[in-house]
Amino acid sequence: MRNKLSLFTLFILMGFNLLAQDSKYIEVTGSAEMFVEADEFVFVIGISEYWIEEFEKKKEFKDYKNKVAIGEIESQLLKDLKTIGIKKEQIKSTEVGNYWRHQGKEFLVSKKLEISLTDFSVINKIVSTVDRKGIKNMYIGELKNKELPNFRKDVKKQALLAAKEKAEYLVETLGNELGSIISIEEINNDNAYFRPAAARSNVMMSAGESAEADTEKKIKLRYEIRTRFEIK
Missing domain, CATH: 3.30.70 (Alpha-Beta Plaits)
Structure with missing residues (x-):
């Protein structure tokens, strides 16, 4: 009886392995960024x-x-x-x-x-x-910026949508159809940064330098999401 049970369990495990090997998926990374005005x-x-x-x-x-x-x-x-x-x-x-x-x-x-x-x-x-x-x-x-947590959510959503869009056109190029989501992984968490700017007077700056300084006054949010989708 014990040998039969072990053999039955072995067949179940083999079945799961075969299913896993037969499943097809695509793994892509989507990214998005946003510049947020500092308050x-x-x-x-x-x-x-x-x-x-x-x-x-x-x-x-x-x-x-x-x-x-x-x-x-x-x-x-x-x-x-x-x-x-x-x-x-x-x-x-x-x-x-x-x-x-x-x-x-x-x-x-x-x-x-x-x-x-x-x-x-x-x-x-x-x-x-x-x-x-x-x-x-x-x-x-x-x-x-007081609303930074909300902006982070928005950028992550955009990164996820970018990953889905990328997966769709890659799969459709080969004549297949994208299936359900298998996994979602954040590659870089809490990624908000800016370039520390040296103090310069607007009176002393050229038009190009003034535009660069305006960028330095903003927080840059960038996120990457790695996703895995089934291929139908």
Whole structure:
């Protein structure tokens, strides 16, 4: 009886294997992307200690003796930002540390200030207002949008539809018909990114650069969906 049961089970397994081998399918990848306008962004200003003699004519490195402290640079920057209407609660200090040191000289301390903004035109005011001494760099650090989860869903749907469309025309080219969906797989999850843009005034940019900067102000969403369909 046990041998008969084992033999029966073996036949069932063989039947499933034959069905699996006979099934035909097509596997394709669909992609979609979208640029989303940011409704909030973080503007980063990097500051660093410097030597007063750096800005004096005919001064060599050996003459650098008077260092401007990071606290003094930050204090002046906060005053400049206040004059253009940026509030204290919009500003957050991050990444305080030693920057670099020349042989025989003290370390120069660096620091970053992150400013939460909703209006990109404020960048022009910052660039044209702040004292450049002690400013190491300025750039857009992060872009945000409150509706980003909904936009992600839309892009994923478009990627899935693109995969189906691709599978349909490939199968129909060979005279077959697309069947039911077998599997859906997200290749890259939570893929939202942008290119951090250096701070530039619109007044100083050419028409081409201005168009490029507009793209840099948008969040790029891109998703890929791998699908497998039956072939009838």
